[in-house]
Amino acid sequence: MIPTNYYLILSAILFGLGVVAFIFRRNIITIFMSIELMLNAVNLAFVAFSQAWNHLSGQVFVLFVIVVAAAEAAVGLGIIILIQRNRQSLNVERVDLLKL
């Protein structure tokens, strides 16, 4: 018997760590992985609520989130390959064409 808010606290911590990784890392692939970490944290909260309210819709949403994450990974990694090809760098701070 584990209270729901244990899962929610873990989800919040994982989300915060994902945000920290998103802000502090410079490699675009790692930044992309931190987005996946945040999506995973949200999935954990979805499943926890689904079990707490005894309602299966939360788990269906998790499946949809996973599908969207897969599509996002395919398109995003294509974009990363293009960036590497055009700028010869994976550092996001070297992709600054729009910066004043």
Next chain:
Amino acid sequence: MNVPLIVFFALAAIAVLGAVSLIWQKHPIHSALSLIVVMVALAGLYLLMGAEFVAAVQIIVYGGAIMVLFVFVIMLLNAGAEERTNFSSLAKFAGLPLAVALTGCLLAAVYGSHEQVQTAAQAGVTAPTKALSAQLFQEFVYPFELTSFLILVAIIGAMVLAQRDRKESHL
């Protein structure tokens, strides 16, 4: 202290350590392996909650397919250790306080939530996959069909983006 609670804390510790390792490692391949550890630990938590189908999908799609895609791209681009640059002082000074504030807001929302939410026990009953599939293919059948269209668009988009010989590609 009963057994499910111990399992929960062990898996939660593994997940948090994996996430910290994702931040800490300098090389993207090490970050990717840390992320796989987090995903497997989360799949264990789903099993603990009785969401067995979601746990299986988590392992197969996230830990398998998506992370293999990441590792493949890291190897394809021969990504080395991260280059440390500090062009953005905003991220350096305001990043950590804002991230901590966001996490604090989320934790405060959890503590301030309805009493029933906080104390609702995870009984660990297995959500039958049969009921889940009935819900997916009856109530959510139109969103489900839309996701197949989304995947089709993503496949075409990835193929167009990764085309090699395009003359006008100026990013």
